[in-house]
Amino acid sequence: MNLPDLKEAKKRTDIKVTEKQVNYHFPSAFIGKKYFLRTYGCQMNVHDSEEIKKYLEMLGFTETTILEESDLVVLNTCAIRENAHDKVFGYLGRCKHLKREKPELLIAIGGCMSQEENVVEEIKTKHPYVDIVFGTHNISELPKLLLEKKDKQQIEVYSIEGDVYEGIQYSRDSKITAWVDIMYGCDKFCTYCIVPYTRGKERSRKLENIVVEVEELKQNGYKEVTLLGQNVNAYGRDLNLGYDFKDLLEKVALTGIERVRFVTSHPWNFTSEMIDVIAKYDNIMPYIHLPLQSGSDAILKLMGRRYTKEEYISLFHSIKEKIPNVSITTDIIVGFPNETEEDFLETLDVVNTCKFDSAFTFIYSPREGTPASLIKDNVTMKTKESRLRRLNELVNAYSLEANKRLVGSIVPVLILGENEKDKKRIYGYTDTMKLVNIDGGHDLIGKIVQVKIIDAKSFSLDGETEKVGEAI
Ligand code: SF4
Known part of the structure; x- marks a missing residue:
């Protein structure tokens, strides 16, 4: 793999960090088109995906969670584990299949894997149907890459970071x-x-x-x-x-x-x-x-x-x-x-x-x-x-x-939403980041509520708000 030599990487002093404002002046050229975004990895990637979504929506795309419905697929990849590579390329196989039926489908790959030279090489040689490759340091270039889409594969990955962007939406x-x-x-x-x-x-x-x-x-x-x-x-x-x-x-x-x-x-x-x-x-x-x-x-x-x-x-x-x-x-x-x-x-x-x-x-x-x-x-x-x-x-x-130890105590819980598996329940997190599930109380979503803990499991707590459900 062609990664920087460790000693050299540690010594690097060539990075001049400059502060840049993101440019949002681009046309809504994709109105009526749908994007499908798949995110792999950590919170950094999840948050980067929120940035990617904003650009796509400003370009006129709307999100779909159904791959087959999409006009653009973006894979925001993770490189932390060896098997992450296999997962992404496995999924790419599905996208390739879809592109055979729908040749106008655009496929873009970003995230940490795109920063690896051997991955970029693999995409170039084995996956020519991928339209765009962008890296972790130039997410804001994605609109330009989509607007100026060329017939051949476009690879725009900055190998050296340099800018901290402000004003990101x-x-x-x-x-x-x-x-x-x-x-x-x-x-x-x-x-x-x-x-x-x-x-x-x-x-x-x-x-x-x-x-x-x-x-x-x-x-x-x-x-x-x-x-x-x-x-x-x-x-x-x-x-x-x-x-x-x-x-x-x-x-x-x-x-x-x-x-x-x-x-x-x-x-x-x-x-x-x-x-x-x-x-x-x-x-x-x-x-x-x-x-x-x-x-x-x-x-x-x-x-x-x-x-x-x-x-x-x-x-x-x-x-x-x-x-x-x-x-x-x-x-x-x-x-x-x-x-x-x-x-x-x-x-x-x-x-x-x-x-x-x-x-x-x-x-x-x-x-x-x-x-x-x-x-x-x-x-x-x-x-x-x-x-x-x-x-x-x-x-x-x-x-x-x-x-x-929390059973019987009353703790503040920020209610985040409906429990995905059981719609009758809501869930939230204590100040100490413990997951609490509660029966009912959908009107409390978005509020910090005093909750009585009634049962404990290894990974979550059960609580009730009936007597102490005053929102603050
Ligand atoms: S494990 Fe964490 S601290 Fe260590 S190199 Fe990776 S990101 Fe940095």
């Missing part, structure tokens, strides 16, 4: 909660991760622009914002303007929006001043996603995570001490190369110490192009699966325990 999926990008890219170079290569170096948006966006969202009735970045705690470091994530958090809290959240945190950049700010403001939610990845110092070193087990636990305890009722969730990878039973037991030890509210757990699989993929993967799949099973049993037991 979104077709947001929710009218209640909103994602707000605060920074792009990541400089951490964890050895198993492809993100620094596909999303580039850390580039922060200016604090004042983020605050204005949050103020506008508040004025438009949004109840909650989630500040978004691969590593939000590093916010502002690249700008050298004398402010960092704690200052941003404080300014966003002072807008008075009802709920402020942020993802994702890296333990390495989490300062005690940031914890103080989270503790100080009632509208900064007491919920932190703090990826652990492994409890073994040897494996953490191999992963390039830059903290030790002891440092992680110490950070965990300071957060717990300073922020009352905080809920902390994590990510854990099992079966990293060289992970011994002892290393794995270190991970279980951290889980037993921290008793996380919940954890996303994964089996390690090498991602081509990352430094870790060059280390011999010497843990058998059988061992990986068995460790995952043992880890999940423990993690789920602590999740259930944490949820059970």
Whole structure:
């Protein structure tokens, strides 16, 4: 795979970040046409899709959720796992089939996979029916690419990031909660991760622009914002303007929006001043996603995570001490190369110490192009699966325990909508990011409601609003 050399990528100083305004002066040339957008991967991609949707709708497209009805298919891809590649190309097969029946169908591919040279090469050679390829750094070029559509395949991917765009408009999926990008890219170079290569170096948006966006969202009735970045705690470091994530958090809290959240945190950049700010403001939610990845110092070193087990636990305890009722969730990878039973037991030890509210757990699989993929993967799949099973049993037991502690209590829940599987029920999230399902009360959607928790499962709570359903 032709990715930048790791040492070179880390040394790069050639990025001059400039602030640009997005140009929205383009004609509605596609009125009556329909687009189908499929999003793979993380919240960053989900939010990028909200930007893509806005451009398409301004061009005159309307959305369809039925592939066969569409005039344009956009696949917003993810590169984080090896199997993401297979999923996208598998789906592309369906699109190719549809294009045979409907030759005027346009197919566009964007997202992290488009930033990989070997993927672009594969699209060029094996998938000539794809019309447009665009990358993560030039989403705003999509209207131009569609308007100036040529007969031959158009590939417009910026290999080097450089601009931070302001004034981006979104077709947001929710009218209640909103994602707000605060920074792009990541400089951490964890050895198993492809993100620094596909999303580039850390580039922060200016604090004042983020605050204005949050103020506008508040004025438009949004109840909650989630500040978004691969590593939000590093916010502002690249700008050298004398402010960092704690200052941003404080300014966003002072807008008075009802709920402020942020993802994702890296333990390495989490300062005690940031914890103080989270503790100080009632509208900064007491919920932190703090990826652990492994409890073994040897494996953490191999992963390039830059903290030790002891440092992680110490950070965990300071957060717990300073922020009352905080809920902390994590990510854990099992079966990293060289992970011994002892290393794995270190991970279980951290889980037993921290008793996380919940954890996303994964089996390690090498991602081509990352430094870790060059280390011999010497843990058998059988061992990986068995460790995952043992880890999940423990993690789920602590999740259930944490949820059970809430039974009988009354907690604030932001009601987000109807339960997809059971339309008679509604759902929402507590301040600590726990999913609550409630019978009835559809008029409460969009409100923060006091809910009595009546039952607990590992992954959700049941609540009732009858006696305490006063909206605030
Ligand atoms: S912090 Fe590590 S895992 Fe997270 S995006 Fe950056 S390189 Fe990837």
